[in-house]
Amino acid sequence: MTAPFEWTPDARELADLELLLSGALSPLTGFLSSADAHSVDEHGTLADGTPWPAPVTLTLPDDHPAAPGDRITLRDPEGAALAVLTVTGREDGFVAGPVEALDAPEHGPFARLRHTPARVREEVGEQEAVLAVTMRGPLGDLDEIVATAQELKASILLLPLAYGEGGPAVVRAALKARDALPEGTLVAVVPLAPREPAIDLELRERVAEAYGATEHLAGPEPVTIPGPPHRRGLVIFFTGLSGSGKSTVARGLRDALLERGSRTVTYLDGDVVRHLLSAGLTFSKEDRDLNIRRIGFVAAEAARHGGLAICAPIAPYAATREEVRAMVEAVGADFLLVHVSTPLAECERRDRKGLYAKARAGLIPGFTGVSDPYEEPDDADLEIDTTGISVDRAVHQVLDPLIQGGWIR
Ligand SMILES: Nc1ncnc2c1ncn2[C@@H]1O[C@H](COP(=O)(O)OS(=O)(=O)O)[C@@H](OP(=O)(O)O)[C@H]1O
Numbered sequence: 001m002t003a004p005f006e007w008t009p010d011a012r013e014l015a016d017l018e019l020l021l022s023g024a025l026s027p028l029t030g031f032l033s034s035a036d037a038h039s040v041d042e043h044g045t046l047a048d049g050t051p052w053p054a055p056v057t058l059t060l061p062d063d064h065p066a067a068p069g070d071r072i073t074l075r076d077p078e079g080a081a082l083a084v085l086t087v088t089g090r091e092d093g094f095v096a097g098p099v100e101a102l103d104a105p106e107h108g109p110f111a112r113l114r115h116t117p118a119r120v121r122e123e124v125g126e127q128e129a130v131l132a133v134t135m136r137g138p139l140g141d142l143d144e145i146v147a148t149a150q151e152l153k154a155s156i157l158l159l160p161l162a163y164g165e166g167g168p169a170v171v172r173a174a175l176k177a178r179d180a181l182p183e184g185t186l187v188a189v190v191p192l193a194p195r196e197p198a199i200d201l202e203l204r205e206r207v208a209e210a211y212g213a214t215e216h217l218a219g220p221e222p223v224t225i226p227g228p229p230h231r232r233g234l235v236i237f238f239t240g241l242s243g244s245g246k247s248t249v250a251r252g253l254r255d256a257l258l259e260r261g262s263r264t265v266t267y268l269d270g271d272v273v274r275h276l277l278s279a280g281l282t283f284s285k286e287d288r289d290l291n292i293r294r295i296g297f298v299a300a301e302a303a304r305h306g307g308l309a310i311c312a313p314i315a316p317y318a319a320t321r322e323e324v325r326a327m328v329e330a331v332g333a334d335f336l337l338v339h340v341s342t343p344l345a346e347c348e349r350r351d352r353k354g355l356y357a358k359a360r361a362g363l364i365p366g367f368t369g370v371s372d373p374y375e376e377p378d379d380a381d382l383e384i385d386t387t388g389i390s391v392d393r394a395v396h397q398v399l400d401p402l403i404q405g406g407w408i409r
């Protein structure tokens with residue numbers, strides 16, 4: 001049964017929730033209170049003295065109405081109800097309490113391999129010694145694992161710690177290793193998000209124990225060599241006042257890239273987006289933020305598999321631009337913020353669409369730069385002022401650093 005209050009935890013918290021529900025974080029049965037989390041940080045124990053290596057917490061905004069005694073349905077981003085949390089405390093932004101599983105649909109890559117610790121222990125049998133190998137990347141030396149297992153007369157359990165973009169690759173590596181290891185080697189997928197190295201190792205030990213391990217080997221850390229810039233996803237995000245030249249330069253850049261032909265280009269113009277993706281949104285702060293998040297979402301999807309996206313909205317708020325940068329970097333792509341810093345006076349002099357005149361006459365309320373804020377970026381990767389220079393020159397001020405940085409060939 002779902003509860004009256006609702007919340008959608010973030011990706012890390014959802015991963016922890018899955019582990020709490022499966023028993024992989026035993027003896028924990030819920031999210032920690034602030035007191036427990038601080039005690040773990042300071043002493044490596046819960047407040048009652050039980051040893052525990054890592055805070056497992058859930059953040060809830062202060063304006064969320066749930067209070068101690070209330071029940072909150074926890075949902076995944078697609079809306080599936082995963083669990084109910086019974087609130088025992090709220091402090092320092094954390095909500096604490098035990099969680100109970102709901103009948104959530106199982107999906108996602110390798111969902112069939114997400115065996116619970118109880119199921120794995122049952123399959124292995126209580127008497128047997130088990131060598132668990134936790135892995136975040138491909139295993140190097142399988143001979144060493146085989147030799148250790150023989151010495152311990154143990155069966156082998158591979159625990160790929162699948163989290164985030166690289167998750168499926170770790171599981172594939174585990175399945176490949178299983179085929180080369182002795183018969184009877186088991187694989188169980190554990191969605192354990194990484195922590196700082198020492199804590200990560202201790203937490204892996206605890207998870208391995210929950211899975212019945214009598215011995216634990218931590219597999220090598222993955223060596224992540226990012227691809228060369230010209231193969232990585234890239235989002236070029238123009239921001240600036242209306243009339244500063246964002247669309248003109250962005251279109252020129254798009255055309256120059258298409259002429260070179262070395263990359264696919266997705267172009268998200270501010271005006272075009274407003275007619276389709278964000279049709280119906282106003283220019284209130286909330287709607288502008290939503291508009292920018294939508295643009296960021298589409299751009300990040302285009303960049304996820306190595307595409308190049310160009311966006312050219314006003315994007316007046318620094319925090320929202322930072323959110324988009326984080327969304328793009330979270331999919332392993334690069335983000336370049338281009339501030340088209342043409343001063344207001346010049347934008348107003350151009351007044352291509354007559355909007356500044358209307359804004360000054362009070363006919364358009366909340367017009368950026370006139371009667372609505374524009375927060376100047378202090379994190380721009382490039383700045384161009386298009387006053388008194390040709391469009392071609394302005395386009396080159398963006399294109400040249402892209403070539404120099406290796407993003408464009
Ligand atoms: N109140 C108000 N403030 C600013 N701009 C306004 C407003 N009302 C309409 N317009 C027109 O909408 C274009 C900006 O849309 P954006 O989607 O880029 O804006 S935002 O990023 O959501 O703030 C902008 O186009 P550009 O000139 O291409 O920037 C304006 O033509």
Ligand SMILES: Nc1ncnc2c1ncn2[C@@H]1O[C@H](COP(=O)(O)OP(=O)(O)O)[C@@H](O)[C@H]1O
Nearest residue numbers: 242243244245246247248352386389390391394
């Ligand atoms: N060097 C330049 N770069 C870009 N635009 C320029 C430049 N010089 C003059 N302009 C003019 O400035 C206006 C910019 O309008 P636009 O690109 O629609 O701005 P925005 O998308 O920022 O609202 C256009 O009329 C364009 O021709």
